[in-house]
Amino acid sequence: MSVMFSPLAIPASAGIGLRSPHIAEMLTRRPSAGWLEVHAENYMGDGAGVEALERLRQIYPLSVHGVGLSLGSAGGLDRDHLERLRKVCERFEPDLVSEHLAWSVADGAYLNDLLPLRYDEEALAVVARNVETLQDTLKRRVLIENLSAYLAFADSSMNEAEFLAALVARTGCGLLLDVNNVHVSAHNLQYDSEAFIDALPAEAIGEIHLAGHATNQVGTDTVLIDDHGSRVPPVVWALYRHAIDRLGPRPTLIEWDTDVPVLDVLLGEAMWADMLTASIMFNRRQAARRDQTTEARARPISLSYECETTTSMPVLAAFAAARVAKRSVSLALPSLEEIYHAAA
């Protein structure tokens, strides 16, 4: 059953990743979260979560984040999965859609992890073709996210940032800058995280991700694991500050996937991101005022932080009524039967 939604634009402020333990509380409390992001693959069926998301979509702007399309697969896209993604977008009418610069399908197997590409012309042609297919199918621009990686390929002819910039130029896609991924990969593969961000085409970055990571010691190797299982650490906040300072405010998502805490922790992290952005922009305005005598000064990138779209919160539609079938007949169950309930 399709539900009509009014368009709700994602503001250049913080939102949270919607996780199943929080759905009931989101529906009853309706906390002030700027926007929500969901993993597309969790909403390709017809379970209760899909019904819940239809209700939440009436209140919150939505971003759909794919994790399983495998845009880097040399074997091409899984057309069935692409069609399922198209249907999710048609059903929920998200304001943003994103996927990863990675591959996860090869030899007929889905690995449930995001693997790095060898960054060269061959891979660029593959990914560009797949991104174009994706954008043509969805009839919209899609944001492509940088990867957290534990290894790289010796034969790469460019780095990931150069690859992403070339992909934007070739396909017109946007970018999703995952600041935690930048830090994790830069540490694990030993490159400069700020230089990575600076090398990306700023105008293409339509969203930022923030998350926590784990630190594992394997022998003498200290490796950062992108587990999305803790608060955003200070080092990632510092890199976020660098990004916002360069880019201006962007829609920013708090991701948390393992050991998911209570909802208020996520909302607190989102509030912190908003405060940090506001303080950076305030300082920037103060500095601009001081410099007003030199009129030729270039204005910083003016993304609409102050004039963001207001997100009204309409009352939930009563579509649930159709699903609550009032029993028209009553009959005591025969003793033969036993009825149990399994929690979803």
Add this chain to the structure above:
Amino acid sequence: MLPLEHLQTTMARAVLALEPSIGAKALTAGKADPLARLRIYQNNTRSSLTAVLMAVFPVTVHLVDERFFRYAASEFIRRHPPAESRLARYGAGFPRFLKSIDTLSDMPIVAETARLEWAIAEALDAASLPARSLADFENMDLGTSPDILMQPSLRLILSHWSILSVWTAHQQDAADRHSGWTRRAERVALWRAGDSIRLVRLDRANFAFLHSLKHGLGLEHAAGRALALDPGFDLVSALVRLFGDGLVTAVRAAANSHSNSWRQS
């Protein structure tokens, strides 16, 4: 230098631990050992997919104990990795895989319970359509043998083992791992109701009745099969319960000839 598709196939097989490994020369990881880093991907794949299976088969985990389940899950993942990224569909072949494990040959209840848990997982991912009431069809001519359409989440399981009794016992925390399973046929109907699953144990006649309706064979055929198994089958009660449970999503005049062919046979 390997073509990209070949490189990805080789790496995927290394991640699934099907082949010793990809050549170390192709990889870099700063000052770290790239093959040690490759093991992070192996571990991510195995542990995340094991977590998926443990979430779908919690009673099965309890029946065999967690260590054995993890071993069985990692073998299943290695030999039968997901064919698609919709993980709600991953695990359909796991009950059959459990059945093929020699160690479990004297515990058939394990694979049978897994079969029930997979049906629950399928039902949770299925649509819940608006239920119709008997009153909706009061003044409608539905012919002599209408078709009854059932909730898409309805699943019917017949086992020679007491799967529902075992499943129910394990919903209580203190359930003994090996208590209560016997060779006793149990017929189970289950379907999604909101974010829960309802499970009902049925007798042969009611099971056959629901089975015929689910497969679109029409009311007359369903009633005929139920009555053949139990002459005391109460069609009115069965119908009232069907509607009362919210299982009926549509009723329409028969469009096929199943009922006629049954009548002639």
